[in-house]
Amino acid sequence: MDNKKPKQKFSIRRAFDNKRFTAIFSVVLAVALWLVVITVIDPNQSRTIPVKVSYDYDATAYKTQGLDLINPPSRTINVQVSGDNSVIGGLTSSDLLVYPDYSTVTGSGDYTLKIEIEKSDSNKKYEITTGNEQYVEVTFDKVVTQKFPIQVSAVGVEPAGGYYMDVPLCSPSEVTLSGPASEMSLIDTVSARVQLTEVRTESVIASVKLTYIDGNGKEVETKNVLSDYDQVEVTIPIYKIKELPVSIVYTGAPAGYDTAQLNAALSQSTIRVAGPAEQIDALSEYTCYVDLTKFKLGESVHCTVSLADGLRNIDSVQDITISFNTVGFITKTVTVTQIDIVNAAAGTTVSVPTERISSVTLIGKESELSALSQDSVIAQVDASPSNISVVRGQQNMPVKIIIPSSESIFATGAYTLLCDITTAAQEEAAQAPAPAA
Known part of the structure; x- marks a missing residue:
């Protein structure tokens, strides 16, 4: 027995009895009728397009006057257009120009400008039908840039006790401001202000916002001034203080010479310095140097105070004067004939063609120097290898x-002798047999 149901024929009446079919058919029919209306019966339509106001368009009208727009407001205009739907349906905001009319701008100040609306492409066939005139409020001024x-x-x-605050430092040390002349003219100084609490023993580094100060010392509120830096790094150095005794070191003095007999006196026996604690703690004294080869009776020696990097001279002592009580001292000029060569290396010959050194100046106590014989004075040439720079020939030494014989007499001045020098290497080269021809 065959149980298959017979196929039913399509029936329009039966289709319209189906609610789903009826709903879909109604929507399709409505769209079709709408397309017929807008393309055949009434093709002219209207629509609204939001467009942002362009402040750059026709900007030469005010820029040629040396003016700039100051922080113009962001503004969007709803532009109504009408025309053939096939044309206006594809329009976007880029097809329209919306800009202020700058024709009334004649100088700095606040203006209410009429907004103009135009087609970007005048060949497109549609109409701009926005009704009421619209305006925008803007400010013009000359822009000034200053450091x-x-x-x-x-x-x-x-x-803290035993510490002091050095001059605060700022990085960067200057700032460039740019803004309308009316606001820039109010700014007299740019300040970075740091406010701290608590007792400090170490330097402080802080990030600080800049403030603008007028000529009366009051803070200036600006709306349109731009800066290349909004914040700067401020360092407030907190340094440890130490008082250092001043000492004297003599150079050019003969071995065994007692410098105490010069009776030196310092114009400043101590100096106060400051710096990072680890650097200060390593210091025990400040040294001034006196070169006896340049010493002159009756004259003081000036020691320029020079500190290592990172240290501060708190009392700003730039110079320390060293005076000498040399009452009873005299000078004497002698000719030295006894010349000794010392420390010459084996095989090195150093000879002095000159038999004497004239005009050697000595300083010492009168009681001893007056009785000193020229034969008691020796000129010594140190011929150590490190002092010789030639292999063979002459060199000033x-x-x-x-x-x-004296511990109270010394020589001043600098002296040299022209010496003949031959080293062992040169002697060996001179004695070597000539190569066979």
Whole structure:
């Protein structure tokens, strides 16, 4: 027995009895009728397009006057257009120009400008039907650019006992501001202000916002001034203080010479310095040097105070004067005929063609120097290998004047002798047999 159901024939009446079919058919029919209306019966339609106001269009109208727009407001205009739907249906905001009319701008100030609306492409066939005129409020001014040094102020900084605050530093040290002349003219200085609490024993580094100060010392509120830096890094150095005794070191003195007999006196027996604690703690004294080869009776020696990097001269002592009580001292000029060569290396020959050194100046106590014989003065040439720079030939060598019999007389001035020098290497080369022809 065959149980298959017979196929039913399509029936329009039966289809319209189906609610789903009826709903879909109604939508399709409505769209079709709408397309017929807008393309055949009434093709002219209208629509609204939001367009942002362009402040750059026709900007030469005010820029040729040296003016700039100051922080113009962001504004969107709803532009109504009408025309053939096949045309206006594809329009976007780029097809329309919306801009202020700058024709009334004649100088700095606030203006209410009419907004103009145009087609970007005048060949397109549609109409702009926006009704009421619209306006935008803007400000014009001349833009000024100026550099300002940053003035740092530290408030409430309290160094601990034995410490002091050095001049605050700022990085960068200057800032470039740009803005309308009306606002820039109010700014007298640019300040970086640091406010701290608590007692400090170490330097402080802080990130600080810049403030603008007028000529009366009051903060200036600006809306349109731009800066290449909004914040700067301020360092407030907190340094440890130490008082250092001043000592004297003599150079050029003969071995065994008692410098105490010169009775030196310092114009400043101590100096106060400051710096990072680890650097200060390593210091025990400040040294001034006196070169006896340049010493002159009756004259003082000036020691320029020079500190290592990172240290500060708190009392700003730039010069220390060293005076000498040399009452009873005299000078004497002698000719030295005894010349000794010392420390020459084996195989090195050093000879002095000159038999004497004239005009050697000695300083000492009158009681001893007056009785000193020229034969008691020796000119000594140090011929150590490190002092010789030639293999064979002549070289000027420094001379040291010594008085072995005295501990209170020394020579001043610098002396040299021209010496003949032959080294062992040169001697061997001279004695070597000539190569066979």
